[in-house]
Amino acid sequence: MVSLKEVLKGKLSDEELKLVRRSFDIIGDIAQVEIPEELKSKEKIIAEAIMKVHKNVKVVVKKIGPTAGEERIRPVKVIAGEKRTETVHIENKFKFKLDLNKVYFSPRLGSEHLRVINQIKPNEVVFDLFAGVGPFAIPAAKRAKKVVAIDINPYAIKYLKENARINKVENKIEAYVGDCREVVKKHKWKQKADRVIMNLPAHSGEFLDVAFYVAKKGAIVHFYYFLKEEELFEGAVKKIKEAEKEYGRKTRILNKKKCGQLAPRVWRVVIDFKIY
Ligand SMILES: C[S@@+](CC[C@H](N)C(=O)[O-])C[C@H]1O[C@@H](n2cnc3c(N)ncnc32)[C@H](O)[C@@H]1O
Structure with missing residues (x-):
């Protein structure tokens, strides 16, 4: 800035x-x-x-x-x-073509994208449930075995596919337009993911069932959420613990941190957790 x-x-x-x-x-x-x-x-x-x-x-x-x-x-x-309003943004050495009036994009998430990408190992299958134009999914595909990228916005997936070609990872990405819950259930990908990325902080709490459905035993989930200062971090951990009970699988919190400010005293947070 x-x-x-x-x-x-x-x-x-x-x-x-x-x-x-x-x-x-x-x-x-x-x-x-x-x-x-x-x-x-x-x-x-x-x-x-x-x-x-x-x-x-x-x-x-x-x-x-x-x-x-x-x-x-x-x-x-x-x-x-x-x-x-179309441009090409470079983040972490990857190129992202996007139109500001057609898709979500924030240039402030570059270091958070990189933090997650750096954890990915070569044998992993990564599910990005809210992929946008691919700032997690495309660099993830460079490192992982396979990435499944889903977005409800057809323009986001159009750009994501183009960005996959520009960054030469199209052979490792499967991209789907649609609601992530419907896409995942339609393809019957039960317990397929080693890692699940959930960057829809305003609503990701409503999609934890999707993460639990695709997550293999031992999978890591990166769960983004908006919290007021006074709710840090309990508001988000509570959601995960409720899902743990509902879906009958144990979880372990690995990391919790702030990764941006939405408004005064309102934070974007990320909770990394394991599902067993
Ligand atoms: C906050 S953006 C994150 C995009 C990208 N992961 C990033 O880090 O820049 C959330 C994305 O989720 C998509 N989305 C919203 N609801 C969805 C749903 N039910 N299923 C799949 N994608 C959804 C939106 O179209 C948007 O592109």
Whole structure:
């Protein structure tokens, strides 16, 4: 992230500068900014200042709504530069083609993606239940025996397949469009996974049955969840313990950590656990 205020010093009044959000994300060659309503008339100045300082930025978009819907898309509008919302983002040396208005993508999860990927061993079968454009699934396929990647958003799977080709792992990835529960049951993949990735923090608690269904004895699950400060980490552990009882299999918590902030006092957390 880059300080937007630094870029805008001298171009906006001190009062206006106070309204500018502190930082912005760069995804591929697209800068994604938040413009408060009071600065709407200055959005072009803000966008052009960004492009002047960051020569690699070819498009500036502003967020025009919250992350929403099953597909977890955060809509954006182009305010400067080329008229497109598709780009290629490089993360951990892998290339990810994506369209900000068609799929979920956060450039802030790179180190978390890498933490999980680094644990994968060559003989593993990995299930990524909420795969998006593949930031876990594609690097995982470089290391694992096989990756099953599922997403309900057809655009996410279209990009994931293209990204598999770009990164030369298409022979190790099976990609499916659909609700992960339906896809997994349809293919009768009972106890097939050595590792299950569940990055849908707003709803992953509702899909623990899917993880328990595909997990082999000894499989590791990476369970992402949103928690308020006062619920850390019990709110998420409670969900896992409830599932343990419901599905009659033991679990062991391996690791729990914060991996990003959603709002003041609200965290994205990950719990890694084993299913026996
Ligand atoms: C938070 S994104 C995570 C994407 C990717 N794993 C990442 O780390 O960037 C969650 C994804 O889950 C997908 N999704 C939501 N509900 C789903 C469901 N029931 N079955 C499969 N995918 C689902 C969304 O379309 C979205 O791409």
